[in-house]
Amino acid sequence: MTTLPLEPPPATQAARPVIPGRPVLLGRNTGDRLYRAALTGLALSLPLLLVALVFELSASAWPAITRFGFRFVWTSVWDPVAGVFGAAPMIFGTIASSLLALLFAVPLALGVAIYLTEFSPKWLRQPVAFLVELLAAIPSVVYGLWGIFVLIPFLRAYVVPPLRAVLGWTPFLQGVFYGNSLLAGGVILAIMIVPYIAAVSREVLLAVPSSQREAALGMGATRWEAVWTAVVPYGRAGLIGAVILGLGRALGETMAVTMLIGNRHDIGLSVLQPAYTMAAAIANEFSEATTNLYQSALFEVGLILFVLTVVVNALARLMIWRVARGTAVGSRAL
């Protein structure tokens, strides 16, 4: 196979010394140009996809946007028959279930990350990290199944009664617990986002220079003090980024939440009551949305959800980049 330039050198070059490899290095070879064009074409598909996505969502949501304006976000009447749509309960439920999930997932995930980077014996690190990351491989619908038949009976039998006994007077534990509830959705979401937060936190902690640890230990700190006063503060921005990344995951999670949260258009403080999320609303109602306005309202819900997750994810990336500049921490989910 010839590797010399295909076209003969122009006559003017006769005066100068001919360097056979030069056109190759500059990418002037026909094959090179084709290769680059092909790759560029493939790469352009992603921006095009995003533009198409935003355009389609906006266009489909437009009737609802113009009809309801900002009322769509504030009001909570969702009446397909009357053609009145207010998404406040879903927005509330999405945020509430995600925050509840963070409440459980953050200590768990940080515990995993800190233990694996700072305390565990070396031989244990890879296997345990792999096991925790496997949590991310479990399909959402399988989480939902497990939640319906294992988690909810467990919560009903062993978690809710003692919780009620101690904290039953707070507004968060009012009402009858039927199973499908904000609590069930929040717990399943927590398990689902632990691997993401843990993986990114671990990479952040690994990126903390060991001089930080050594300095703290050298000054007489115990191992925990070294971790808590030197390592964790150094990686704080990245850890917060990891948590926000987990939040982004939780906001958009669909199947497991749809199966567990109870799907009721209602805003309530009690975690024992059913709630609704934006993703669940789309999953449940999209196929039965018969009128144009109904469908458009669901598209607007999708648009709000999309914008929310984009903002949250962008925020997370910024925080993570601040710690691990240059390295692609967190792009490798799972």
Next chain:
Amino acid sequence: MSARRLRRRVVSGLMTGLVAGLCLVAVLALLLILGHLVAKGASSLDWSFFVKNPVPAGQAGGGVANAIVGTVIVVGVAALIGLPIGIGTGLYLAEYGSGRLGWVVRFVADVLNGTPSIVVGIFAWTWLVKPMGGFSALAGSVALAALMVPMLARTTEEMVRLVPHSLREAALALGYPRWRTSLRIIARTALAGIVTGCLVGIARIAGETAPLLFTALGNLNFTTNVLQPMQTLSLQIFVYATGPFDEWHRLAWAAALVLMGLVLLLALAARAAVRQRHGTAR
């Protein structure tokens, strides 16, 4: 003074125990879920489960042959669409991605990576199902491919970037054109990593349900026509788990076990590919 020191030691020990305990809880959650899948699903895995189609609601028996075949087809077509685009985009980012377009593509990939799959689902509905006039497995595959490409692009880029620069220089010095260097030297060296990315990507979409709700839809009958609605394991589990019949719940657990086995197999294969590349895992 020594009481203070003792207290600090005790706190350190307690907190070490606490984080170890939290770590244990996370691993326990995984083992519990896998354990329940096996305990509740394994007994239903018999011959008819794999070769029979679903029977009408309320009747006993039946299998999920249509869903198993459907999963393979929907995911396979998605991989056919998504793998070339994802790997090509990743190669672009690694080879030519230093300019403005590279930055844009990288940013867009990260944005799309965090996009909820249900949003991609309704997008696929407006773009494919509505114009084509009906639900189809193909629309589902496209939606799944759209979910896979961003992640695959970023993994491929990272893997290609790991290839030492000296290798590229050596090939170019021997007079290889850039495109052959890129494909035959760089991509081949990073092959194990790219394969890992592909396997992880496929594992991730194999269990997806939300984007299929309004595209592949589900189908009670056996079909291999990608222009028809098609059943997948994930859709089947959703229907069976939320349905009222005990028989359905039994089948849901079995289907979940099969799906989980498939995903685990892909994840383990991905890990094996990484090990082969690096000697030991990262």
